[in-house]
Amino acid sequence: MSLDRLREHKGAIAGVLGAGLAATAIYYIAKKSYSIKVRQGRFRDVSLPEDTYDAVIVGAGPSGSTCAYYLTKNGAKVALIDKETFPRDKYCGDAVCTPALNILEDMGVLKELVDNNEAHFADSGGFVSPSGLAYIGQSQEKLGGAAACAVKRTNLDKRIAWKARDTGADLREGFEVGKQNPTFDQEEGLWTVSSTEGKEVKGRMLVIADGATSKLAMQMGYCTEPPKGVCSRAFIEGGTHNVDFDGVCFYQRESLPGYSAIFRHPNDELNFCYYLIPCGKDGMCGDVSEADLKRLHDGALKSDPFISKAIGPNAKIERMRAAALRLGSQGVPQSYDDHLIIVGDAAGHIDPLTGEGIHTAMMGGKAAADTILEMRECGDFSAASTRVYQQRWMQLFGHDFAYSKKGAELIYKYPILLDACANEMARVGDKMMVRWAEVMTNMRPKTYFLRPDVAVPLGFALLREWWAQKVSGRPDKYKTGLI
Ligand SMILES: Cc1cc2nc3c(=O)[nH]c(=O)nc-3n(C[C@H](O)[C@H](O)[C@H](O)COP(=O)(O)OP(=O)(O)OC[C@H]3O[C@@H](n4cnc5c(N)ncnc54)[C@H](O)[C@@H]3O)c2cc1C
Known part of the structure; x- marks a missing residue:
């Protein structure tokens, strides 16, 4: 290839090299295992004072309650506090994705939901693209299970919080953390968290899990802007x-x-x-x-x-x-500090392409519990150790946020990309729909769409769509209303 030809193709070459480097980086990040470096922390042989907890978790939604469950299951003493009393409602689409179903199964909550007829496993599903191409197929047979399950949040959140309570967490309902910020005693290494009514609870770790508008993360300066x-x-x-x-x-x-x-x-x-x-x-x-x-x-x-x-x-x-x-860690650049961890919506752990956050809340809650349990062993709760929590959630799902954001921008600028996906589904059927469902429910990373065996057929679908819309003048079903 001549130098001129090389120059002509430098954009494409840079793109391919960039994608290759990104894929290699993701591969190594995905393989790396993060652990706590401090082995002899200040609190290693210091027993917890009476009436205090290893962790005070503010917010008993999916993130806080999952964290509480895994902590108590492994011997930690936990206060799980919430301003509401369960069952309580939470506005949501109620679509619980596979990674959350796996954790719910491990906790024994999925069985309770099924036994009480509170879960509906999705089978027939799909989407309607911007120009009105509809594809609805069956996913369970190809996936070997459901990609998502519908559960009302009154039922889901109640069962997770009660499971944490039954495992040993001290669930304190009607405990609203108000304007007064939790205070930290450096000497004792303990947080004091107060309710609006003047009740107090003390703990070694503070876990902020109070949802997207997180009063606590805002007041304490960890979150810099509203959702x-x-x-x-x-x-x-x-x-x-x-x-x-x-x-x-x-x-x-x-x-x-x-x-x-x-x-x-x-x-x-x-x-x-x-x-x-x-x-x-x-x-x-x-x-x-x-x-x-x-x-x-x-x-x-x-x-x-x-x-x-x-x-x-x-x-x-x-x-x-x-x-x-609050999507893609928006406004929360750091989810850890000395003796402090932020989980779920309070940390912005919602996928910036789909708006789904129950599974990330639960995965993050579990990662927080695993990290706190290790910190308990080492007796170190400094930011050097809590940082491992951020590395872990980044590895689990956070690395995908950047691709999701890019995906959202692409869909906004080029709606035809969604039409191309629907076009490809119409051509190959449920096989493509299942791939779509896997990526959208975080069973696979968004980079899956860049794999040659996925990207190449989608490229051809894009050409077909372009031809149908721009050359053949196929009518837009949304505009004509003729479906
Ligand atoms: C309309 C809508 C639709 C959505 N649809 C989906 C969907 O279909 N699938 C999906 O996966 N995700 C969906 N999400 C996102 C999902 O709801 C969240 O990601 C998930 O609830 C996060 O869980 P969490 O535990 O972090 O926070 P939350 O569920 O918000 O729990 C926070 C808890 O903190 C408590 N709390 C708040 N302030 C205080 C305080 N001061 N003191 C004590 N307690 C306090 C609250 O009472 C609450 O129980 C949707 C969100 C919205 C708004």
Whole structure:
């Protein structure tokens, strides 16, 4: 190849080399095992004072309760505190992805959910692309199980918190940590956490697990900005709709990279959600913002051709509720400090492409517990040791956040990429749909789409779509409403 030809192709060559280097780096990061370096910490032979805990966990959602369960199961003394009393509601799409199902199984919670008919394992599912290409297939046979399961958060969170309590955690409900920041006694190496009513609890480690708006992480300066994403939720009464699938995402062009979704519960009740994912200009979620959420949510239910047809004219729909999404560690550059760890939504552990965070909350909660147990052995709770927690969650799921963000930007700029995925599903069927489901539910990293055996067929699908849209003039089903 001549020098000129080389220059001509330097962009492509740099791209290939970059992708190769990134893949090698990911390979080594994925293989590396992180451990605590300090072996003789200050508290190694110091027994815990009476009435104090190894860890005080603020927030008994999936992250806090999972952390509490694994700590108590392995002999640690834990106070698990929450301002609410379980069962309590939490606005959510209720889609619990495989990595969370694996942890729930290990905890014995999945069996309880199944025995009480509180879990619906998704089989038929898929998505509708921005130009209205719909693919709904069956996933369980190809996957050897469900990629996701719908569980109402009243049931899910109650069962995880109660499991932690039954394993030995001191679950303190109605304990709201207020404006007064927890205080740390350097000499004793103990935090004091106070409730708005003046109750106190002391512990060696403080685990902040109080959700996306995390009052604690904000007040203590670990989180520097409010969450930028938002999502709605409305239940639709079972028996009043026509939906015959388990879970479908609808990528309306106007709100990309956000999307709406329907998930079906065991009692035929539906959960309808509309996710707005931060992207583009600051404060924006693509071309829309939080102020548009109600209009988009109501508009989708009323006039989206796919959704309105699926739910039918007699659906009994609850009023819209909404809550914040803190995605991809947004505003929380560091999730550890001396005697302190931040987990789940409080640390921004939500996938920036999908808005899903139950599995990452639970994986992070477990990683936090593993790290605290090791720190307990070594008697060192300094940032040199808590840092290992951040390395572990980065290895488990955090490295994927950058690719998810890139994916969201690409979908926003080039919606045809989603059309190409739907096109490829239409060509090869469930095989492609299952790959999609695996990546979207964090069973595989987002880089999976870069593998030649996946990327090359998708490249051809992109060409087919481009031809169909730009040359053949295939009508956009969202625009025509003809589905
Ligand atoms: C509308 C919506 C839809 C979503 N859909 C999905 C989905 O389908 N699938 C998915 O995987 N993820 C979804 N997510 C994200 C998911 O809900 C979160 O990632 C998950 O709940 C994080 O768990 P957590 O334990 O970190 O926080 P949370 O579940 O928010 O738990 C925090 C706990 O802290 C307690 N608390 C808060 N402040 C205090 C205080 N001051 N004192 C004491 N206790 C306090 C709260 O009462 C709560 O129990 C969705 C989010 C939203 C908003």
